[in-house]
Amino acid sequence: xxxxxxxxxxxxxxxxxxxxxxxxxxxxxxxxxxxxxxxxxxxxxxxxxxxxxxxxxxxxxxxxxxxxxxxxxxxxxxxxxxxxxxxxxxxxxxxxxxxxxxxxxxxxxxxxxxxxxxxxxxxxxxxxxxxxxxxxxxxxxxxxxxxxxxxxxxxxxxxxxxxxxxxxxxxxxxxxxxxxxxxxxxxxxxxxxxxxxxxxxxxxxxxxxxxxxxxxxxxxxxxxxxxxxxxxxxxxxxxxxxxxxxxxxxxxxxxxxxxxxxxxxxxxxxxxxxxxxxxxxxxxxxxxxxxxxxxxxxxxxxxxxxxxxxxxxxxxxxxxxxxxxxxxxxxxxxxxxxxxxxxx
Amino acid sequence: xxxxxxxxxxxxxxxxxxxxxxxxxxxxxxxxxxxxxxxxxxxxxxxxxxxxxxxxxxxxxxxxxxxxxxxxxxxxxxxxxxxxxxxxxxxxxxxxxxxxxxxxxxxxxxxxxxxxxxxxxxxxxxxxxxxxxxxxxxxxxxxxxxxxxxxxxxxxxxxxxxxxxxxxxxxxxxxxxxxxxxxxxxxxxxxxxxxxxxxxxxxxxxxxxxxxxxxxxxxxxxxxxxxxxxxxxxxxxxxxxxxxxxxxxxxxxxxxxxx
Ligand SMILES: Nc1ncnc2c1ncn2[C@@H]1O[C@H](COP(=O)(O)OP(=O)(O)O)[C@@H](O)[C@H]1O
Ligand SMILES: [Mg+2]
Numbered sequence: 001x002x003x004x005x006x007x008x009x010x011x012x013x014x015x016x017x018x019x020x021x022x023x024x025x026x027x028x029x030x031x032x033x034x035x036x037x038x039x040x041x042x043x044x045x046x047x048x049x050x051x052x053x054x055x056x057x058x059x060x061x062x063x064x065x066x067x068x069x070x071x072x073x074x075x076x077x078x079x080x081x082x083x084x085x086x087x088x089x090x091x092x093x094x095x096x097x098x099x100x101x102x103x104x105x106x107x108x109x110x111x112x113x114x115x116x117x118x119x120x121x122x123x124x125x126x127x128x129x130x131x132x133x134x135x136x137x138x139x140x141x142x143x144x145x146x147x148x149x150x151x152x153x154x155x156x157x158x159x160x161x162x163x164x165x166x167x168x169x170x171x172x173x174x175x176x177x178x179x180x181x182x183x184x185x186x187x188x189x190x191x192x193x194x195x196x197x198x199x200x201x202x203x204x205x206x207x208x209x210x211x212x213x214x215x216x217x218x219x220x221x222x223x224x225x226x227x228x229x230x231x232x233x234x235x236x237x238x239x240x241x242x243x244x245x246x247x248x249x250x251x252x253x254x255x256x257x258x259x260x261x262x263x264x265x266x267x268x269x270x271x272x273x274x275x276x277x278x279x280x281x282x283x284x285x286x287x288x289x290x291x292x293x294x295x296x297x298x299x300x301x302x303x304x305x306x307x308x309x310x311x312x313x314x315x316x317x318x319x320x321x322x323x324x325x326x327x328x329x330x331x332x333x334x335x336x337x338x339x340x341x342x343x344x
Numbered sequence: 345x346x347x348x349x350x351x352x353x354x355x356x357x358x359x360x361x362x363x364x365x366x367x368x369x370x371x372x373x374x375x376x377x378x379x380x381x382x383x384x385x386x387x388x389x390x391x392x393x394x395x396x397x398x399x400x401x402x403x404x405x406x407x408x409x410x411x412x413x414x415x416x417x418x419x420x421x422x423x424x425x426x427x428x429x430x431x432x433x434x435x436x437x438x439x440x441x442x443x444x445x446x447x448x449x450x451x452x453x454x455x456x457x458x459x460x461x462x463x464x465x466x467x468x469x470x471x472x473x474x475x476x477x478x479x480x481x482x483x484x485x486x487x488x489x490x491x492x493x494x495x496x497x498x499x500x501x502x503x504x505x506x507x508x509x510x511x512x513x514x515x516x517x518x519x520x521x522x523x524x525x526x527x528x529x530x531x532x533x534x535x536x537x538x539x540x541x542x543x544x545x546x547x548x549x550x551x552x553x554x555x556x557x558x559x560x561x562x563x564x565x566x567x568x569x570x571x572x573x574x575x576x577x578x579x580x581x582x583x584x585x586x587x588x589x590x591x592x593x594x595x596x597x598x599x600x601x602x603x
Contacts, residue, residue: 052503073506084497086504090522099518103509151508 001154001187002028003049006060010044010053018044019055020211026189031181032216033190033198036208037234042191043083045208046157049189051076063154074103079148079186081158085140087132093143094119094128100151114150122146122180137165138173145177149184156181156188162197174200195235207231229267229337238269238335242306250334254304255283257329263336272298274333275311277319281328285309287319301327365581372575389575393564397576400560401583407470407556408539411477415535418478419485420528424520426486427493438490442483449544452479456549470554476545481538485531488598492527493520495602530598533591541584557583 003026010019019041026032034042047053049061051073061068068076079100087096094115101111119128122142127135135143141161148156161177162170178201181188192198198205199219206216207230215222215231226232233240243252250257250268259268277299285304290297297318299311304327311327319325372390376383422441426434444452456476460466498520505515521528543558550559561580564573 050507052506073503074509074511076507077509078507080504080507082500082504084500086497086500088501088504088519088523089496090519090525099505099510100508103514147504147508 001064002026003155003187003189004060004062005049006062008045008048008059008061009056010041010048011056017211019048021058022213024206024213024216026187029185029187031188031190031201031203033192033202033205034208035192035195035198035205035235036214038193040208041211042193042208043159046080046159046189046191049155050078050080050157052080077151077154079151079153079156081141081144081148081156081161083160083163085144085164087140087143087147089132091132092128093124093130093132093135096132096143096147097124097150099147100153104151118146118150121183122149138169141165141173141177145180149186154187156184156186158188158190160191160193162192162194170197177201205235207235209234226335226337229269229339232269232335232337236269236271236335238271239309240305240307241268241270241334243268245336248331252283252305254285254327255281257282257334258331259334259336260331261336265339266336267339269335269337270329270333272310273312274329275301275309276328276330277311277313277315277325278328279326281326283327283329285325285327287321287323287325289321290318292318301325368574369578369581370574371571372573372578374571377570377574389571390579392572393576393579396568396572397555397557397560397564400555400557401579403470403554404540404557407474407477408536410474411481411539412532412535414474414478415482415485416528416532419482419531420489420521420524421516423486423489423493423524423527424516426490427498438486441486444479445483449476449480449542450548452476453545453548468551468553473546473549473554473556476549477539477542480542480545481535484534484538485528488531488534488595489524489527491602492524492598496523498523526594526598526601530591530594533587533594537584537587537591540587 003024005022005024007021007023008019009017009021011017022045024032034045036042044053048055048059051068051071055061055069059069063076088099091099097118098111098115101114106114119125122145124139124142124146127139127143132140132143141164145158145161148158162173165173174197181190181201190198190201192201202219204216204218205222207214207222209230215227217225219235222231222235226236226238229240232238241250241252241257243250245251245259245263245266245268247262247264248259250259250263283304285301287299288302288308289300291299295314297313297315299313299318301309301311309327370381371377373385373387374381374383375386375388426438453476456472456479457467460472460475466472501519501523502515505519510518541558542556543562546556547559547562550556555563557580561573561576564576568576
């Protein structure tokens, strides 16, 4: 199902502008992630789509050709996985998964068949008869997913479904969840503040910052061609090169770098893998720490810019802390972007 | 030494409470109290009580059940509304319905008499006593249910049900009520126990044709021979003690949830 959002904004009663007017289009079967730091409005946007929150006047929400803007939540046929899962403690695993089907008024036999099918799909067979209190966090997460998916919703909405789990489990369940969502073949929106999760699960990622979508695109596009400073730092792990830009020259405390094009008024960024140790490089820096990471060294450098700069170095040996080294950064690997204040 | 003293004090206190009770109970099954146990044991007095006061006992049971129904129908939705809308207004409403707890039963009864005393049909009906009991027991039901509801994330649970297609009524009966059950049970037992045992307010509201169990008890103390009054006390204990125990058990269980 395609989802069309137009002019979605939200001002909470207290006056918090949680969401600035936002447009978003999601294609049939697409999995889109809303990625951004805590408080940027992800949950608000998700809840507006579900119908759990009303948007400010002027909004438009369409599920394929149906105008859903004023439909109550129980008529939207969305499956939602809550951050806290919100499983019904008074029902068993089966009872939870079958609840949405029961609400559709299906005959008992049909409900049972569908519940069995979803239980098998989510590999929940051993736990089907259990009480919710007798499940681990990972099992609860899967029951919540199965419950949301069982009634064949038009759209699946997931609000940080992995954030309640401990770190060790999260990585494993992330890949499982990604595989399951693909298997479901359903249009889905997945909220997270973790960029690895977003990248692993989504076809497209909408990066959010302070109530607006800063950029939306495939993980590769966001990584390689961020359109603003926020996306560069949040998704690309880019480090700011804090200095003065004059035409195509970037003046830094440790030397002057050449830029690919004149970039006055912009902010410059670079990724650790694009910083090279080079005997004839234009930047001077002092090594403050060296970490051996198997395939490469991670070298922390001071003095080149106004903050610590990192360099991923793939040689057989690395300089020692305290040594002075020279660095080079190719002009085309320096990202010049609109500064963050203007972007946000 | 300290332990022994503690034990002695405890036993003494228990004896202080128990001895009159046992004595009274024994009096109810003794042929002649003034001659003592040696006169023999009998169930005759209980039979007499039953003949004289069965209607009081049934009236009390009837009022307690009716009171339970009314407090359930009003109290559970009220507790739900308070739990869903926490705020200053809710707190004010809560204080307001708890007011009868702070007012002596006599004053409450007087207010009811002043307000409705002139409606003869109502004044003479058992529903008049029922209104007094409802006013007195409702806060217990509301508080009991509310404390359980406050301990669960009701809003999110209901939102979960809503996304699965449940309208407001389904959400209330499928999610709210089952999860509030321990609080409802504790509240229900409290309401029934209080209603059956209530004397102050009921004594003011009763008519010669409508005596509840405790009012009948007072009547028997004043006008019957000691053995009959004691037998009546025995019947009252047999009814109220299991209820008290069940109430304590249910309240403890409900409190575990709130933790
Ligand atoms: N019910 C609410 N009332 C008032 N402010 C809210 C409410 N819910 C969220 N907010 C505010 O709106 C902003 C966005 O919140 P949210 O959408 O939950 O962000 P995220 O999910 O990205 O962490 C935050 O500043 C938050 O404090
Ligand atoms: Mg959130």
